[in-house]
Amino acid sequence: MGKKSIRLSRMIFGGWIGFPVVECRAMSLSELILNRPPLLDLDVSTEAGTITRTAGLLEGGPEISDYRKFLATVFDRQRINPSLLGNGVALPHARTPLAAEIVCVAARTVRPIPFGEEGKPVSLIFLFAIPPHRIVEYLALIAALVKQLRNPETIDGLTSARSADEFTKWLK
Amino acid sequence: MTPPGPASHELSKSARRLVRARIWLSEHFRFSELQSTLLWAVVIGFLGAWTSILFKEVTEIIHAAVTGHRGGYVESFSHLAWWRRLLIPAAGGLLAGLTLYFGSRLKTKASSTDYMEAVVVGSGNLPVRISLVKSLSALFSVSSGAAIGREGPLVQLSSLVASASGKWMGFPLARQRQIVACGAAAGIASAYHAPVSGAFFVAEIVLGSLAMESFGPLVVSSVIATLTTRAYQGSEALYAAPVFTLHDTRELISYVMLGAVCGLAVPLFLKFLRDCEAWFSRLRLPLYLRLALGGLIVGSLAIYRPEVTGNGSSLVFGILNHPGTWQALLIVLVCKLVATGATFGSGAVGGVFTPTLFTGAAMGYLFGESCRAVLPGWGLEPGAFGLVGMGAFLAAATGAPVMAIIMLFELTLNYQILMPIMLAGVISYYVCRSITPNSLYGEALKRKGQVSVTEYLARLKVGDLMSQSQEPIAAEAGFGEVVRTFLQSRREFLNVVENGRFVGIISLHDIKPYLDQPDLESLLIAKDVMREGTCSLTFHQTMSEALHVFGRSESECLPVLDKDSRYLGSVSKTDLLLFLAGTSRQAEG
Numbered sequence: 001m002g003k004k005s006i007r008l009s010r011m012i013f014g015g016w017i018g019f020p021v022v023e024c025r026a027m028s029l030s031e032l033i034l035n036r037p038p039l040l041d042l043d044v045s046t047e048a049g050t051i052t053r054t055a056g057l058l059e060g061g062p063e064i065s066d067y068r069k070f071l072a073t074v075f076d077r078q079r080i081n082p083s084l085l086g087n088g089v090a091l092p093h094a095r096t097p098l099a100a101e102i103v104c105v106a107a108r109t110v111r112p113i114p115f116g117e118e119g120k121p122v123s124l125i126f127l128f129a130i131p132p133h134r135i136v137e138y139l140a141l142i143a144a145l146v147k148q149l150r151n152p153e154t155i156d157g158l159t160s161a162r163s164a165d166e167f168t169k170w171l172k
Numbered sequence: 173m174t175p176p177g178p179a180s181h182e183l184s185k186s187a188r189r190l191v192r193a194r195i196w197l198s199e200h201f202r203f204s205e206l207q208s209t210l211l212w213a214v215v216i217g218f219l220g221a222w223t224s225i226l227f228k229e230v231t232e233i234i235h236a237a238v239t240g241h242r243g244g245y246v247e248s249f250s251h252l253a254w255w256r257r258l259l260i261p262a263a264g265g266l267l268a269g270l271t272l273y274f275g276s277r278l279k280t281k282a283s284s285t286d287y288m289e290a291v292v293v294g295s296g297n298l299p300v301r302i303s304l305v306k307s308l309s310a311l312f313s314v315s316s317g318a319a320i321g322r323e324g325p326l327v328q329l330s331s332l333v334a335s336a337s338g339k340w341m342g343f344p345l346a347r348q349r350q351i352v353a354c355g356a357a358a359g360i361a362s363a364y365h366a367p368v369s370g371a372f373f374v375a376e377i378v379l380g381s382l383a384m385e386s387f388g389p390l391v392v393s394s395v396i397a398t399l400t401t402r403a404y405q406g407s408e409a410l411y412a413a414p415v416f417t418l419h420d421t422r423e424l425i426s427y428v429m430l431g432a433v434c435g436l437a438v439p440l441f442l443k444f445l446r447d448c449e450a451w452f453s454r455l456r457l458p459l460y461l462r463l464a465l466g467g468l469i470v471g472s473l474a475i476y477r478p479e480v481t482g483n484g485s486s487l488v489f490g491i492l493n494h495p496g497t498w499q500a501l502l503i504v505l506v507c508k509l510v511a512t513g514a515t516f517g518s519g520a521v522g523g524v525f526t527p528t529l530f531t532g533a534a535m536g537y538l539f540g541e542s543c544r545a546v547l548p549g550w551g552l553e554p555g556a557f558g559l560v561g562m563g564a565f566l567a568a569a570t571g572a573p574v575m576a577i578i579m580l581f582e583l584t585l586n587y588q589i590l591m592p593i594m595l596a597g598v599i600s601y602y603v604c605r606s607i608t609p610n611s612l613y614g615e616a617l618k619r620k621g622q623v624s625v626t627e628y629l630a631r632l633k634v635g636d637l638m639s640q641s642q643e644p645i646a647a648e649a650g651f652g653e654v655v656r657t658f659l660q661s662r663r664e665f666l667n668v669v670e671n672g673r674f675v676g677i678i679s680l681h682d683i684k685p686y687l688d689q690p691d692l693e694s695l696l697i698a699k700d701v702m703r704e705g706t707c708s709l710t711f712h713q714t715m716s717e718a719l720h721v722f723g724r725s726e727s728e729c730l731p732v733l734d735k736d737s738r739y740l741g742s743v744s745k746t747d748l749l750l751f752l753a754g755t756s757r758q759a760e761g
Contacts, residue, residue: 080648083695091695132704136682139701146691 036061037164038106047115047122050107051078051092054127057105064129070098074127082116085146087155090115093128095138102138103129104145106167108158124149124158145171190659192687206385206746209347213354213389216337217396220330220358224397225404227307227326234315238264245317245482249474257478258471264316265467268309268520269460275305276459297348298335303328310521313463317481319470319511323363324523330359330397344639344744346751350389353379357390358397365401365410369579370394376572377613385749410485411583413492416556418588424595426543426552427560431596433539434532434564435603441531441569442610444509445524448517459519466518470511479504480511483522484530491533491558492584498541498554505534524612528569529562529583536561559584560592567597568604571611634718635711637751638732638741644669645678647699654678654698655687667731667739668702674731674739676702708733711740718748 036057044050055074059067073094077083083091105127112121126145130138148154154170161167232242238260241248249257310325334355338348353374361370371390379386418424452462473480479487487504495501512527540557543550559580567576580593645657647670657666658680666678676699683701686692707725709718709732721730722745729744 077699080699081650081697085691085695093700095700135701135703139682139686142695143686143689143692146689146695150691 036103036105038108038167040108040161040164040167042107042109044109044113047078047082047113048075050090050109050113050115050122050125051075051127054092054105054107054125057107058103058129061103063099063101063103065098065100070094070096070129073098084115084120084122085149086120087149087152088112088121088123088159089126089149089155090122090124091126091128091142091145093130093142095130095132095135097132099129099131101129101131102134102141104141108161108167124155192684206388206749209350209389209746210392212337212341212351213392214396216330216334216351216354217358217361217393218400219333219337220355220393221362221397221400221404223329223333224326224359224362225401227311227322227329231311231315231322234311235317238316244486246479246486249317249478249481252478254475257474258468261317261467261471261474261481262464263467264312264318265470265515265518265520266460266464267316268312268318268467269458269463269518271305271309271312272463272519272521273458273460275302275309297339298332298352300332300336303332306521307332313467313515313520313522314483316467317470317474318467318515318520318522319480319482319484319508319527320515320520320522321483321524321526322522323360323483323525325521326363327356327359327523328521330362331355334358342639342641344641344747345637346747349751350386353386354389354393358393361394362397362401364579364583365398365405365407366579366582367391367394367398369575369582370397372575372578373570373572376575377570377611383749385746411488411492413559413584413586414555415586416553416559416589418592419551423550423552424592426540426547426550426557427592427596428599429543430536430539430557430560431564431599432603434535434561434596435568435600436607437535438565438568438600438604439608439610441509441528441565442608442612444513445516448513449519450517452517452519462518463520466514466520469514473507473511477504477507480507483526484508484512485526487530488526488533488562491530491537492555495537495555495558498538501534501537505531505538508534528566528612532562532565532569533558534561535565556589556592559586559589560596563593564596564600568600569612571601571605571613573597573601632715632751633711634709634713634715634732634743635740637715637718637743637747638711639743639747640741642667642729642742644674644731644739645698646670647675647697647702649698650693651683651696651698651701652693654683654701655693663729665727665729666698667742668698669739670699672739673737674708674733675699676704677706677727677731678702708737709743710735715748715751718743722748 039054039057042050042053044053051074052071055067055071058064058070064070073096074092077094078092083093085091107125107127109123109125112123114120115122128138128142148171157170158167161170235245235248236242239248239252239256241251249260252260307325307329310322310328313320314322314325331352332355334351335348338351343351356378357370357374359370360373361367364370368391371387371394374390375387379390452466455462455465457465470480487508490496491501508527508530512524515522516524537554537558539561540552540554543557544552544554563576563580566579567573570576576597577590577594581587581590642661642663644667645654647668649657654666664680667674668676668678678698678701682703707721707727707730709721709730711732711734713721718730728746729742731742732740734740
């Protein structure tokens with residue numbers, strides 16, 4: 001049975017056998033990130049600065065109704081538990097009604113920035129805005145992203161990408 | 173609730189495999205609370221049966237030790253000298269009374285000691301010590317030949333075991349009451365080898381509902397109890413009788429008349445029992461002397477007629493198989509009624525179910541004899557009238573005609589007689605109800621001051637059904653902690669709180685595809701994966717309002733909040749349905 005037919009059968013029978021049907025309908029990561037070209041070679045020195053500059057990609061966009069409040073929500077969430085994946089990757093996020101759609105913006109810093117109380121070095125940031133009712137899609141997306149970022153080749157590719165296009169291609 | 177921390181992010185591979193196995197099981201074998209109640213019904217049925225067997229055995233051992241004879245009460249009392257016939261019931265009454273007198277010091281204000289009260293208007297909790305005292309008292313009364321049924325203490329003990337099990341498991345109110353009802357059904361089923369009537373007795377008389385939510389567990393308990401009892405005591409019908417046949421349709425006319433006669437007699441029977449109680453109360457004797465006096469009356473009658481001793485089961489068997497003369501039966505009936513009145517009125521612990529069966533059987537037989545005398549050409553069999561009279565009298569006295577019809581079939585395993593019993597039972601019930609709304613067990617509840625069942629039920633709110641066994645999870649708890657909590661419980665949803673306030677639920681269905689991704693444990697917290705804006709209940713909502721909320725929700729269990737959205741506990745749909753199923757008739761009534 002080919003991958004296509006497996007995907008099709010999961011889509012048709014997903015509800016019965018326990019797989020989330022929504023996983024097949026969710027937007028791909030590159031689709032999300034292509035909307036906003038990633039910030040490459042971001043020159044910052046603090047965690048707050050990194051998050052603020054990355055989130056700044058969403059400022060004035062249609063997806064977030066109140067950018068300032070959104071940013072505060074991201075910081076609130078970071079304070080509870082900084083979302084650090086390891087390998088220099090952080091995934092700050094905020095579930096908030098201020099977000100109309102699931103949206104993800106990415107950035108790469110020129111040098112590792114200490115994140116969290118332990119000051120773990122981070123150079124790749126993927127920041128999510130999630131409307132409260134889109135949990136299932138969000139989980140599918142973040143799980144897919146994490147799966148890709150577990151691959152050292154992908155991390156190397158993202159770290160060494162010379163353009164936004166090249167960066168995005170590593171996430172396809 | 174465990175605060176988030178590095179440790180909470182770690183979830184071992186084996187734990188993750190367990191969670192996946194649990195999800196697979198829960199999806200393929202949906203194991204609801206109702207089904208778990210059925211499993212508990214099996215346990216209660218088994219325990220209830222062994223409690224009954226134990227009580228019967230101990231009773232018979234004491235009886236054999238006191239009388240020096242093994243076998244039925246009538247038989248052993250027949251072999252005794254007159255003074256022993258007089259003194260044994262009196263001494264038994266004294267002992268039973270002293271047990272109650274000293275045991276009453278253990279009485280607490282906690283809850284009712286009667287299983288019916290506990291199920292109908294109580295919390296389903298029976299106090300262990302005082303219930304055991306009552307059972308011990310019943311043991312003395314029954315084994316010394318008191319004219320009272322032992323099914324009362326059997327059901328009481330079986331219900332007590334169920335109550336203690338439910339309490340140990342920390343069941344919420346509705347399920348606790350259901351479990352005690354299962355105990356009662358098991359007790360009746362094992363006492364009479366009657367699984368169907370055991371379930372119907374509790375459904376019709378105690379719960380007042382045949383809704384499957386409550387009836388299903390009763391059936392399971394009854395069947396298990398009967399099977400257990402039969403494995404130990406054999407599977408013969410309790411009152412095996414010759415097969416009676418309906419020769420001619422016109423015979424039904426006489427059965428209809430018998431039904432009417434029983435319907436007229438039952439109010440007198442109930443009044444007689446009430447008057448006996450009142451008479452003993454007026455004596456103003458201490459409890460132990462009252463019971464001793466009751467025993468003395470039984471003993472005095474036993475000198476003349478030893479048949480008055482015991483619950484009357486051997487007499488019922490005799491009427492159906494070797495009835496003797498109608499004159500002798502009439503005398504025994506009168507003596508037995510006086511003995512039952514004396515025992516019951518003195519306050520002895522026990523039941524009047526079997527004495528009621530005997531009264532009905534004797535009345536039916538005597539009525540059949542008179543019909544045969546008046547209509548000699550009709551080929552009427554007085555024994556068949558005995559059976560029909562038993563059913564009709566029971567239907568009116570208990571106010572549960574369906575149970576009475578089924579019980580008669582189970583007690584005798586005689587199918588041919590079913591149609592006349594159905595007819596006579598229903599007529600008897602209607603005639604009796606047109607005279608008095610009271611019944612044998614309704615009377616008992618009323619006398620105990622529980623008249624306003626309807627008012628009580630109307631007062632009950634969601635908060636009364638609420639359980640605090642389901643700990644909520646903190647919004648800041650890590651994903652690993654969420655998974656572990658699902659693993660440790662049988663729940664499909666977790667309630668999430670933030671600073672004590674309910675903020676949402678986490679659905680197992682939402683997170684299950686990601687359990688094999690340990691990386692997510694360091695990224696996500698409960699708040700990230702919870703659903704917001706879900707249904708909840710408030711502490712003071714009524715049961716019907718709660719049912720509407722459940723109708724809008726896919727969850728089997730909803731959180732209960734106060735006016736400030738603070739999480740107080742949860743109520744499951746099963747508990748709500750059990751409660752509503754078990755209160756429908758009383759609420760109407």
